[in-house]
Amino acid sequence: MADDARKKEILEKLRNGVIQYDEDACREGANAAVAEGLDANEAIFDGLVSGMEEVGRLFEAQEYFVPEILMCADALYAGLDILKPHCKQMDLGVKGSVVIGTVEGDVHDIGKNLVKMMFDVAGFHVYDLGRDVPLDKFVDEQLKTDSELVCLSAMMTTSMVGMPKVIEKIKAKNPDCMIMIGGAPTSKDLADKWGADGYAEDASNALKEAIKMVAFLKKLRDEKAAKQ
């Protein structure tokens, strides 16, 4: 087991690897974490996710834009792919599966992929339906997988209008399912009007919302650990 100084160094490498979109650094950091017996969950949250939180901040400050975020995401995945097989099942009292996709008529999936990344990080089981997904497919997949969360994404006004139909159908069959909508043309008003439980208007907001959610999960984990 690595000592505290070494552990800090590895976490820092993972964090900076994400911020500086350096895939190699993330891979090295992740390999070191595994080889030296760091807790994989800790390496993910205190290394990779912590880096992504800073990326979110840089985006908000308009120092980073979407191209940078996409590269940071690649770096995060480079580390995550190595760490994930070593993760312990997180016992958070949530089952954690999500159906996600871009609605029919829309072929944009960047925002969707960023949100998906955060669910991956949080250990959710992600059913990614991809893009240009027929509306009924969301409903069927939710029923089939009994997922507690469905995320619908649209980049174009012209494809967003399919969303209320999906929300209505899912809520009719499964009122407890949470639905998050996202994409440039969506708004809090539309989410309320259509009966969605959450919304994110752009990739950064989606990322922020997802980070918030994952940060919340992390808090639960820490609290649980503190009690033990």
Add this chain to the structure above:
Amino acid sequence: MNSRERVLKLFKKEAIDRVPCFSGMGNITETGINELGYKFAGIHLDAKQMAATAATTYKLFGFECGVVPVDLCVEAEAMGCVINVYPHAEGILYPTIKEKLIHNEAEMDTIRIPDGFSEKGRIPMMREAIKLLKADIGNDVAVGSYVLGPFTLAGQIMELNDLLKLSFKKADKVAKLLDLCADAIILTAKEFEKAGVDYITVREMGATSDVLSPRVFKNLIMPPLQKVIKSISCHSVLHICGKTNDIVTFMMEAGPTAISVEQKNDVAESRKKLGSDALIFGNVDAYNVLVSGSEDLVRSTVRKCIDDGVSAVWPGCDIWPTIPPQNMKAMMDEITRYGGKK
């Protein structure tokens, strides 16, 4: 002064009796489609149906233009992409690109504009639709068309995800691709001009300042965009979506006759920045106001646009076809009532 004279005089910065209300983007309505007994999926593939539908927004509501096409896939299709018009969809789904042309970085170097480009895809059909539309309502309103901006087109023919990353990592490679896209767009615009359009809107939607830094916009997006706009000899409008306040000066520098902005742009600010002479079109929210807003909201939005200093009241995106007819009427009524007051 009829609508055609009003809009053309506006483009020439001559005196007009009131602010016009028109668009350079799609503006067909379900009311118009139903009146003609057409299906949305059909009008993209038939010059007659496309032109007849495009004329209805003027004929039914007095909207001050006629614009074709309706979708955003004309150039990409002529480049060789396969499009999906969703022929069996119940509701309204706009055509999308089914298959990209560039699947990896290496293919960015090998892509070429097909020989005989002006006869590819639906470009001949577009010439026909423009001519039909002009013959139908061309004496009463200005007839417009639109092309994509180079970056937006590049985002259709390759993965946007890759394009964005490469515009950071390998800007030279992307610049070369954007230049090729610009050439394809220039060829497309030439055909539209030959068919007789009065104005062309260049829609660089993918390059919003929500996505790319002003620096990347200036270094990478501007040069090919400028090339496209320079090549257009009729009136041109440059449209960019999103929070454009930081780039409106660049947009003007690209050289269009007018710029078009959406509701996320603070027009009063833009007006201050660009001066009283600049033509700024905008910025009615094409969905939250025109489709789901009340008639009162439509009217107050029209007034706010005028008070903020738009040169023309103009939806910030394609009008979504399910716009209630009473909202369309409210917009046109308010423009005649309030449009001459400033």
